[in-house]
């Protein structure tokens with residue numbers, strides 16, 4: 001069995017004390033074994049990063065950016081291999097993996113602009129012969145902990161920006177699909193990154209807790225489920241670290257009576273079922289305003305869902321693949337069962353999906369549930385599977401109230417032709433990323449990504465301009481070179497220019 005190890009001080013290394021099986025979700029077969037790092041292994045990675053920091057922070061920013069230019073080139077050159085590695089352990093279809101990689105590469109492109117965005121701010125003559133400027137210094141050793149659902153894109157949200165800003169990084173990817181992430185470390189070395197600047201430790205809670213408690217780690221970025229995000233944020237900040245922890249979601253789409261229904265249906269199918277619904281921005285609830293549009297929506301969705309194809313990740317004709325594990329499949333089915341038991345109507349039922357030849361894969365077919373209400377467990381909790389629930393309301397205000405009352409506030413969308421309604425919605429909705437006729441309003445790399453409420457713990461969003469601020473510390477310097485001929489008196493009042 002192939003073993004997936006760690007990447008420390010520029011080398012692959014293994015610690016065999018504890019290992020865990022890695023599966024191909026399309027077949028249900030074990031494909032590899034991953035080393036689960038001990039605390040000592042994580043400490044080695046932190047020590048490697050700490051040792052590399054003084055030289056890396058002093059490397060001119062243009063040289064750090066050049067490593068990112070080369071890294072981008074290598075990511076493009078190895079795109080097929082990366083997509084294959086993602087598909088084999090995550091299960092997403094190769095065309096979807098290519099989309100994930102491209103969105104990740106855009107973060108590397110943004111990081112290449114570091115000489116521009118790290119320029120700082122300068123004011124001449126803030127006082128007599130006094131100049132003042134702010135500069136953005138790296139923090140030191142920073143850590144990232146990432147989820148299974150974007151094993152390439154989410155790490156690329158973090159480490160290119162952190163590294164280009166002059167930090168050294170320790171990444172703890174998901175233990176469920178670690179191969180593609182580990183491959184990024186090899187490419188970064190090929191791109192010319194000095195050893196120790198980027199390290200990867202595979203593992204579980206032991207590795208995470210070691211990163212959280214080690215005093216050498218200055219900041220932690222986390223992306224994953226909300227209970228773990230909250231734990232990470234509380235622990236990291238209680239040990240004096242800077243932290244941003246992005247959590248789970250329940251993303252609603254409001255379908256207004258005037259919406260272009262045919263386009264809404266196409267758009268919802270991709271946003272609800274793409275990547276098997278395992279996206280934190282997946283649209284999992286359609287809120288139909290008025291029974292007439294609700295009936296038409298459910299009818300058209302039901303018809304179009306019959307044609308959806310799901311199956312093995314390598315078959316480009318498939319629309320989506322399996323979910324990540326057998327346990328997760330059981331959890332998704334449990335949510336469908338509970339919605340039915342609580343009185344909802346399962347219109348299209350994916351619980352018994354088994355594509356021919358892949359009966360042991362972790363498949364759940366596209367599922368549509370109508371007459372869902374806000375007290376149902378399947379509505380309150382994140383399902384993270386190919387399940388679209390429909391809630392019927394009478395007014396747009398009622399739809400917005402539902403969204404504002406939900407504990408999550410990651411993404412949302414309104415489908416309408418009415419500019420006034422759309423403007424009111426974008427202004428008043430309590431959600432961090434909002435679409436108007438755009439189902440997955442994932443900000444591009446030169447904006448920043450984050451939700452509201454229990455979808456994000458911390459003050460700054462991920463990547464883009466907020467990413468640059470998260471991974472740097474502002475220092476403001478005020479400087480004077482007085483003439484040596486001038487003798488000055490003592491001043492006890494607060495200095496002013498009056």
Ligand code: NAD
Nearest residue numbers: 146147148173174205208223224225228246247248249280
């Ligand atoms: P997860 O929370 O189970 O795992 C995320 C990371 O935390 C992994 O590296 C895992 O090893 C680690 N971890 C798991 N349990 C831990 C524990 N008890 N203590 C310390 N570390 C622990 O999440 P997942 O299942 O890998 O990913 C899916 C979740 O991530 C969903 O909730 C999804 O909404 C969320 N997500 C959010 C965003 C976002 O940007 N808001 C993006 C992608 C995924």
